[in-house]
Every structure is written in structure tokens, then in C-alpha cells.
Amino acid sequence: MSDVVSHIMKDQIYKLAARGMREDGRPFDKMRPMSIETNIIGPAEGSARVRLGDTDVFVGVKVELGTPFQDRPTEGVLMTGAELRPIAHADFETGPPQPPAVEISRVIDRGIRESQMIDLSKLCITPKEKVYMVFVDIEPLDYFGNIFDAGSAGAVAALKTAKVPAKRHGFGEDFPMPVRAHPVSVTFAKIGKHVMVDPTLREELVSDARLTIVTDEKGDVRAMQKGLSGSFSYAEIKECLLLATKLGKDIRAIKIG
Amino acid sequence: MTEEKKQRVVVIPGDEIGAPGLKSGSGSYRRDGKVFAAQLGIRNVRGDFVNVIPLGGRYIPRGGDSVIGIVVEMGPSNWLVDINSPYPAPMHVSEVPWKVEFGDTARYLTIGDAILAKVLAVDEIKHVQVTMKEHGLRKLDGGQLVEISHSKVPRMIGKGGSMIALLKDATKCRMFVGQNGRIWLDGEQDSMMRATQAIKRIDEASQQFGLTEEIKKMLNYSGTPQPQGDKDGE
Amino acid sequence: MNEMGGGSTDIKLIDEKGIRLDGRRVDQLRPIKIEAGVLKNADGSAYVEWGKNKVLAAVYGPREDHPRHIQDPTRAVVEVIYNMCSFSVEERVRPGPGRRSVEISKVIADAFRNVIFTEQFPRAKIDVYIEILQANAGTRCAGVVAASVALADAGVPMMDLVPACAAGKANNQLILDLAKEEDNVGQADLPTAIVPKTGEIVLLQLDGHLTPDEFDRCLQMSMNACMQIYELQKDALRRRYATSANDVVETEEAKQ
Numbered sequence: 226m227s228d229v230v231s232h233i234m235k236d237q238i239y240k241l242a243a244r245g246m247r248e249d250g251r252p253f254d255k256m257r258p259m260s261i262e263t264n265i266i267g268p269a270e271g272s273a274r275v276r277l278g279d280t281d282v283f284v285g286v287k288v289e290l291g292t293p294f295q296d297r298p299t300e301g302v303l304m305t306g307a308e309l310r311p312i313a314h315a316d317f318e319t320g321p322p323q324p325p326a327v328e329i330s331r332v333i334d335r336g337i338r339e340s341q342m343i344d345l346s347k348l349c350i351t352p353k354e355k356v357y358m359v360f361v362d363i364e365p366l367d368y369f370g371n372i373f374d375a376g377s378a379g380a381v382a383a384l385k386t387a388k389v390p391a392k393r394h395g396f397g398e399d400f401p402m403p404v405r406a407h408p409v410s411v412t413f414a415k416i417g418k419h420v421m422v423d424p425t426l427r428e429e430l431v432s433d434a435r436l437t438i439v440t441d442e443k444g445d446v447r448a449m450q451k452g453l454s455g456s457f458s459y460a461e462i463k464e465c466l467l468l469a470t471k472l473g474k475d476i477r478a479i480k481i482g
Numbered sequence: 483m484t485e486e487k488k489q490r491v492v493v494i495p496g497d498e499i500g501a502p503g504l505k506s507g508s509g510s511y512r513r514d515g516k517v518f519a520a521q522l523g524i525r526n527v528r529g530d531f532v533n534v535i536p537l538g539g540r541y542i543p544r545g546g547d548s549v550i551g552i553v554v555e556m557g558p559s560n561w562l563v564d565i566n567s568p569y570p571a572p573m574h575v576s577e578v579p580w581k582v583e584f585g586d587t588a589r590y591l592t593i594g595d596a597i598l599a600k601v602l603a604v605d606e607i608k609h610v611q612v613t614m615k616e617h618g619l620r621k622l623d624g625g626q627l628v629e630i631s632h633s634k635v636p637r638m639i640g641k642g643g644s645m646i647a648l649l650k651d652a653t654k655c656r657m658f659v660g661q662n663g664r665i666w667l668d669g670e671q672d673s674m675m676r677a678t679q680a681i682k683r684i685d686e687a688s689q690q691f692g693l694t695e696e697i698k699k700m701l702n703y704s705g706t707p708q709p710q711g712d713k714d715g716e
Numbered sequence: 717m718n719e720m721g722g723g724s725t726d727i728k729l730i731d732e733k734g735i736r737l738d739g740r741r742v743d744q745l746r747p748i749k750i751e752a753g754v755l756k757n758a759d760g761s762a763y764v765e766w767g768k769n770k771v772l773a774a775v776y777g778p779r780e781d782h783p784r785h786i787q788d789p790t791r792a793v794v795e796v797i798y799n800m801c802s803f804s805v806e807e808r809v810r811p812g813p814g815r816r817s818v819e820i821s822k823v824i825a826d827a828f829r830n831v832i833f834t835e836q837f838p839r840a841k842i843d844v845y846i847e848i849l850q851a852n853a854g855t856r857c858a859g860v861v862a863a864s865v866a867l868a869d870a871g872v873p874m875m876d877l878v879p880a881c882a883a884g885k886a887n888n889q890l891i892l893d894l895a896k897e898e899d900n901v902g903q904a905d906l907p908t909a910i911v912p913k914t915g916e917i918v919l920l921q922l923d924g925h926l927t928p929d930e931f932d933r934c935l936q937m938s939m940n941a942c943m944q945i946y947e948l949q950k951d952a953l954r955r956r957y958a959t960s961a962n963d964v965v966e967t968e969e970a971k972q
Contacts, residue, residue: 229554229564232594233666237626244671266850267768269803279756283849285803308811310799312774312845314757319797321812362802362811366772366847367755393806492957494950495831495868496876496913511833511875518913520833520873522953537957539871540759540778568778568840 235431242419247428249278253421254468256411256475261378262482263386271387271402273481275379278425279369284361284379286387286402290394291358293349301348301356305334307363307376314368314426328452333363333377333410335448336439340408343384347403350396357389359402370426373437374476377410382481408447409473412437413465420461422468436462438469442477492537493519499532509534541567541632541662543610545603550627550664551612553595558585563599563612566629566662573599577613579620596622596666598658625656625668628678630685632663637693638684645684645694652703653677676701729886729898736898738767742891745881745941746854750861750952752869758845760870762952764862767895768852770804773862774845775870781841792837796825796844798859804851820856821846827860827880827909827918833873842872853899854882860909860919865949869956879945880909880919883938890930892937906931908938912946915939 241247251257257278266272271286293300307330311317322330337343348357361384363376387402414424414432424432433455439448446466451457457465493499499510500517509521510532519525523534536542543549543565551571555562559582560574575582580590591597598619599612614620630638638659639646650657655669655677667677680697687693698704730736740746746767755761758774765771781787798821802809813821824846832842844867846859860880867874884894886902894902904924910917917939926934 229552229593231552231596231627233596233622233625233627235594236624240671246671250675266770266803268806268850272803281755283801285801287803287808289808306802306811310845310847311776311797311843312755312758312772312847315776315779319813360802360808364801364847367757369756492954494877494953495874509873511873513875513913518875520875521871522868522957523871536871538753538760538869568837569780 230430234427238428238431239417242416242421247421247425249425251421253419254472256374256423256472257425259375259378259476259479260482261382261479263382269383270390271383271385273379273383273386275375275382277371277375277378277423279367280365280371280375280426281367282372282375282379283364283366284376284383285364286380286383287360287362288387288389288402289358289360290350290355292354293352293356297345298353299349300345301343302358303334303338303343303345303361304358305337305361305363305380306330307333307365307372309365309368309372313365317368328450329372329376330363332373332437332439332448332450333380334361335450336377336408336410337361337380337384340406340439340441340447342381342404342406342408344403344405348389357394359384359387368426370424370429371412373412374410374423377408377439378476378479381407381409386481406441407477408439408441409469409476410437410439410448411465411469411472411476413468415455415457415461420457420465422472436465438466440466440470440473444470444473491525492522493525493534494522495519499525499534501532503530504532505530507531507533509536537633538631541565543567543571543601543604543662545601547601547661548658549599549601549612549662550622550658550660550666551597551599551662553591553593553597556587556591556593558587561587561591563597565599565601565610565612565660566632566664567610569610571599571601571610571612573612573614577602577611577615579614591621596627598622598660598666601661622658622666625666626674626678628665628667628681630663630665630681632661634685635659635661635663638665638681640694645697648694648697648703649677649680649701651705652698652701653680727897727901729901730889730891734889736891736895738895740893742889743937745893745944746895748861748945748948750865750948752865752952752956758866758870760866760868760872762862762865762869764858764865766854766858766861767893768850769848769855769858770850771855771858771862772847772849773859773866774847775842775863775866775872776845777842777870778837778840778872779843781839787839790838791834792832792840792842794825794829794832794834794842794844796821796828796846796863798824798846798848798856800848800851800855804848820859823919823921824856824860824863827878828863828867828874830916830918831875831878831911832867833875836873842867851896853894853896854907856880856919857882857907857909861945861949865952868953876911876913877946877949878909878911878918879942879949880907881938881941881945882907883934883941885924885926885930885934890934890937892941904930904934906934906938908935908942910939910942912943 435452551563909919
């Protein structure tokens, strides 16, 4: 029922876009206010809660023991998962993660992995046999658009403030998660011929294409994903990259509570 | 100040709300000769029934309610209309102002169209139908839709239609408030934006005291709204 | 459950003065905080902090049940999904409904089916989602407490709210509201949920070993605690709606 978009809503968003405006009054290049809290879940090795506009996401980091990948015998393992659980929106269903949730998990994972945020070599206990497995689990609780950026910011904040529970596993003293980068995800939606950053739920419902860009402190690109069935022009992508880098700096500077 | 400021106590499912001579009305139930609240809301007595006016939850349609619906499905001789309540409402071709041939429903209303409709009688098993056959009911084009909590609709309309009159006069927008919490407005882009902000403020405000003044200030309005004919809008 | 435990060689959960590891007496509840209406999308919601438990409940519905062929033409279907977030416990839980979660979901749904007036919504569905964000024993009871408040917040018609609490046995003593350390080595755990209006018990599970007399005393302890928790649930709902009460009535009455 709720996923039928009314023509009035679609027309209104398009009309506003033609004037460079959005429903919530933001310009195309402004993100909604973001707040980040960390260390909110005791048993988790790292945790964060991110609010981006009305979107509300919890992220937990757990560190367990496991075996390394065959082709990387001296590295710890990173696994990122996101679920779109029905608590967060009337249209989400129970069951194993569907393609949209899988895409979110993999894109957020890519940003963290390709920026080499975690020094996985420091998470090796016995080469080829035993390493730490870092699980990042992203749980949206109230979905109002753009889990890519909210989830990514939460994952990064949770990892930055996480500890490796060596003591619990019997390998000495706990130590901070070996973090050496701070990737930031910025997502754009294309509505008609207009591109705008950080789509709300309603904007997502009427958008034709989506572009997520993850940049590091230098402004280098670490991950990118075009989503949905529409397209972007080369010029649009270049503009998005510039803006993603600029906004990335702002997000990186957000005080973690 | 005295009567209006009476303490309204919120009743909770299980609270006893009865009194001698009162029968169990909507939102309540009867047990062991007493009447209790079945919903979270305000106790209200009408005639010899004690009811509970729910404070939250979904819009439950009542016969005669004016609503704004969105067409979500089409059949050969009817449409299915989402009216923001537990059940979608069917609307038969005999309940629209056009003469629709069998199978030709899409020509008049398609999925995604918004309409101004009225709720026909609701039966005991909550089947509800809507009609567009009354004066003033029609398909809505252009403008904007805003959703608020249906329990805030009385406040959005105001005593004697005063709040909606104020909003319309201050923003020069046409406006219709559906009992189901959907509001349609149409006007200049900037006016609609200001009206939407005011509507959101009314929806969020935790009490009415001083709200009218606040909205007037928000809209830079110093006039006096004209008395309304149709309280729901236009 | 530690069948061999409870003897003097085990961790001392209760000292000579009857004080437990966290400073409580044997019949004392952990601190509980309840907040109603914390989510925007859900029709009703509640957040409960109970000792170190952090639980969120959300209700969607009544809404039409899909697919149509599984609708019940006489009443609404009530479904509860209890889910432990993978990061809620010390040893990570794999995402997905394990058998434990499936069982807990079912007994909680069975509890609420006693109080919800499902006949008022034929062919509809009432979905209750319970997310355990942080766990420290007693999560199913915290889940019931949160879900009750969320259902009322969603305007679902019910006979009464449903409070829940667990009592049990550790160090050969009967104790109320076991915390994690007590639950791990305790001798019995008895989660209970009741309908305060009638005293009916709508959720009851026992894990462990109790004599009939011990069982009776545990149940009494739990039911008494439920009545205290009931007041907290009501208070959370009143706080949420207190100020919006006045004007809703004034204008409703004006309509009439």
C-alpha cells in the first residue's frame, strides 16, 4: 500500500527540483543534519548510533576468532552486513537479506575495505590458522532514506572506537582496533535531470538513479556504486565526486558523541 | 479558562471508565458489569455511551468522513483506494461522477491518482467503501500532499474551522483536510512551502495553548480569518 | 542452566546479608526505564532499558494481511518477531531467526492473543517487532513489556497491558529478575507475563529445577513484580500523551 507513490508527490518533487528546491528546503548540495553517538552497546566491541535527518541506524562491531582466507593467511577478516528489518519501515519484510540490503552491505564494506581502514595484518594471531574476525552489523531502526551514508558513518565510527577483545579470547590485553583511515560515504539521487545529495525517503521513491561515492582523507576515491535503473552522465559523475570530497571533509569533522 | 482547562486524563487499555447508566461505546469493552478502556485515549461521554477517543494509531474510517485517497489498484469495474487505514477501500464504478464502461477504469483514474472522496457506511467487519459521487468530490491535480497524524485533524481544522481558515487566508492556498490525516493544498510554490511548515508545526506541537498565535506569527499574519462554510476546506 | 550448581563451591551470587552481586535484595527489580513513541515510521513503539537490557519494540498494524489467501476472515492475525541483534551479547549471534528466537516469538504472540481484540479487524495483521539491542538476561520479559506499550501506542484495542517478569533460583535462594551472571549459573528461571485486570497468566516458561513450593513462591514473586511494572508501563504512556490530551478532546467535542 505505502509503496504506491502518488502522482501529486512525484509532480511536486519534480516541480521543486526544476526550481533548484527540495521538499525540506535544502539545496541540492546539502546533507541533512547528522549526529553520531558511540559506545552505546556494552557487549559490543564497538558501536554507534547515527541519525541522518529522521533516519536512525544502530551499528555494532563484534570481534570473534576465525580462520583467515586462504589467499590472505596473515590477515584478519572483515565482514559487513546490513539488514533492512521490518521494524524500520512498513514495506520491509522478514527473511534473509534481499538484494537491496545485500547491496548496502557490500557497498559499505567496499568503502571500508578499499580504504584499508583497518590494518588487518595486526589482527593475525597464528598465520594460516587463527585470526580475529571483525563483524560489522548495520541495523536501521527508522528508515527515512539513505542508509548508505548513515550506515557507513556508523560503521566507521563504531570501528574507530572499537577495541579488539584479546582478553576475552585469551590472547593478552585488549587493544584498540588498528584503524588508519577515515573513509566517508556520500550518496546522490537523480530525479529527472537533477542530481541531489542525501535523498530523503520520498526522494528515493521518485528517483531514477543513485550514486554512492566513498572518499578518503586525501580526496581519493575508494568505492563507487551506481544504483537503480537510471543513468548518470560523465559530467554529473565528475561533479558528484567533487561534492563528495567536499562533503566528506564535513562529515569527517563531525564530533562523535 | 475554567471549563476548557479541565484536566483531561489519558486512559489506558484496562482502565475502568464506566459510570451508572453508561453503555460501552467505541474504544471500550464491557466485563463483569463494568466498562473499561480498550484503547489509549481520552474518555468521552456521548448520550448514554462512554467512548474512548484514541490518541494514536491508524485512522479508522467512519461513515461520512471526507478523506483523501490514493488509487493503488484497478479492476475492470472498480478501483482500490488507500485511505491510510487498516484496509484499502474499494470504489465501484457506480460511485464516481463519470459513466465508466466495463474494463475502462484506467481512463478515469490510474494507480497513483489522488482523490477527494467520502466514506460510505462501514459494516461490522470493517468493510468500507468510498464514493466520489457527492458535490465537491473529485480527482486532485497539482498542488501538494502532506500527511499528519489523524488525531491532529481536529486541531488542524480548529474550532469552527478557525485554524484552517487562518492557514488559507495567510497563505492564499486552497486547502483540504481529510479526516484520514491527509492534507491537500495548492497555491504559489513559496506559499505552499510556508503552509507546509505551519502544518508540520501544528502536527508536532504538544499542546494547543498559544498555538494559534504562534502560527499567525510564523505566517506573518495579522488579519482575521473569514468564517468558513465548509469546515473541511477549499 | 547449571543443574549441578547452586552449592557452596559456586560463584557466590548472594552474600550472607542477602545482597546480590549488583547490590540488590533477593526480591528487588533492576532499574527499569520505559519510553513510548520513540520511532516515526512504526504505528506504535516503545523503548525499554531494564538493568543492562536495551530493547526496542515496534508495532505495524492493523494492516491488511498479505497474501490474501492466508488472511483470517474472522480476526486479525498477530505475529511477533523477536530478534537479538548480533552485537547484543558478548559472543556474537548469527543474524537470522534461530530456534530460540522462533520459540520466544511464538510464546510472546500467544501471550498477546489473549488480550488483543482481534475480532475487530478481520483479514488484517498486527505485526510486533522486538529488537534486542543489548542483552543481560530477561530479554523476553523486557520484550513483552515493550511490546505492550508499543501496542497501546499504536492504538491496538486490548483488554489490558501485559507486564512480564522472571523469577528464579540461585545459590539455593529464590530470587527475582535474574541478571546475566545469575541466569548463567542459576538453578531455575521462570519468566511470566500476566493480565493485571484478571490475574491470568499468559506467558509461563520454566527452565530448571524447583519444588512445588518453590515454584509457587517464585510465581508469586514474579506476579507481584509484574504489578509494579504495570504501573511503569502506564506511566510511560501517560507521559507520552499527557499534553496532547486537552485539545484533542476540545475539538472532538466541538465536532459533536
